Amino acid sequence: MNTLRILTRLFTIVIVAALSISPFLMESRVVHLIFLCFIYIILAQSMNIASIAGAVNLGVHGMFGLGAYIFALALPYNIPFPISLLLSGFGSVVFLLPFLLLLKLRGAYLAIATLTLPLLISSVILLMPEQTGGARGLFVPSVPEPHLTSYYVALVAVLILQLALDRLFRSKYKYALDAIFDDVEVASSLGIPVFKYRCLFFSISVFFASFAGGILTLTLRYIDVATVFNTDDLGIATAAMIFGGVRTVWGPLIGAVLFTVVVEQLRASFMYIHTAILGLLMILLVLFMRGGLLNTISVLRSKIKHMKVKT
């Protein structure tokens, strides 16, 4: 193992250790910001996971909301919160199983179809007021130490995601996924089960987006459709993923951290126009840094390599 790998590993361990003890060392405002970063990392990565298999998930905010509701509805039945959290993830996957058929659509059509999912889910919730509280919202039973617990659950979730993605990118499945992304028809003719892989990765994407919704609900006393089915979340997650680098391991994480901090600052300083600034940032991104930060860096690196070879 070379020095760079060792250094990166050490660096990661130090960061993780620092994050683990920060709730006890830093002021709660900062800790809350870090917690929000975790949530957006999970959302951005769940979009990333779908993109890796050539699918698009523009409905993450819907899954987030669904996870929030499942969690809030499960708690009163005295289901211990870890199980409720897992339920919020798996429950969403089960609920959305029929919609996996949408993955047979291509490109823009799939994107638009996933975009409608949050509308569908929130409508179902609003139409069942007896079970879900409808438009009045839902009160969430309290859990001991909600902020600490949610912080650590989110931290563990992020760690699992990063580790899993890192392993995936080094495995042989990465080739198949790249092949699907490169040319779906050729990948199919090689016998790669494209639809199956899309379904699998999309389901994982759904799981994590919903899980994030459950984690956030841990910290809340009350949820309603308007707050948990928020397209702002989709905007930040998409911006994070695109800025950091689609289909990379660390891109969405870097993007999520950046955008969470930026958005919070913007919200504080430019309360009414922060979404406009966010939109402008995204336009600039797409124009000048296609593929995101990490992908632009690797493209630049290979260009530099080629220049060296020429001279």
Place this chain on the structure above:
Amino acid sequence: MGKILEVSNVSTAYGNVQVLWSISFSVNEGSAAAIIGSNGAGKTTTLRAIIGLLPILSGRIVYLGRDLTNLSIKHRVELGITLVPEGRALFPYMTVLENLKMGAYTKRGREKADETIKRVFELFPILKERKGQLAQTLSGGEQQMLAIARGLMSSPKLLLIDEMSQGLAPKLVHRLFEALTEITHSGVTILLVEQNVHYALRYADEAYVLENGRIVMEGKSDELASNPRIKEAYLGL
């Protein structure tokens, strides 16, 4: 030997545009067959229908006695049908070796992968030389060799090859057809689609002439080669 492939009254369309009009032909196991015809005749469409990239409107495609109609592409590849697509369609940022490994993605291919790689390197020694190079750095002829080699990696019984000679120098085309003869001798049936009628008829045992989505002529390739209509239309003689 029996028939490895029987296409009966197959019609296909791209949306509202019908491309194949009830075509029928068959391929004997272990033989070399060619579909020839000019641009737009429907040759590529035929191969795509056989591998399953294109659904058929009517008719049947039977492979070794099995009706392929509702089988997924993956299933067909597992049964031993492989397509070498038009224009090579390699994965440009993967190395030669990685492209080959991708060819052995199915269970059928994986089982014999190591053995097949050895055979493939014997057949195309230049690929062994360049095995660590990115596919996009290979010349056109080498890329075509890689495409065929990748096709062989899935241990096919029936290899469908689309426009192999496209854009290649005559010497390379000659070399490739020699390789095809070796492949057929090893027991793999080849159905190829070619615009280069001269080489196609020299290599194949039987040929089918496709014009505007219909089979207008068929027969043993030496008979077709001496047929005046073929000579005039396709060989420029």
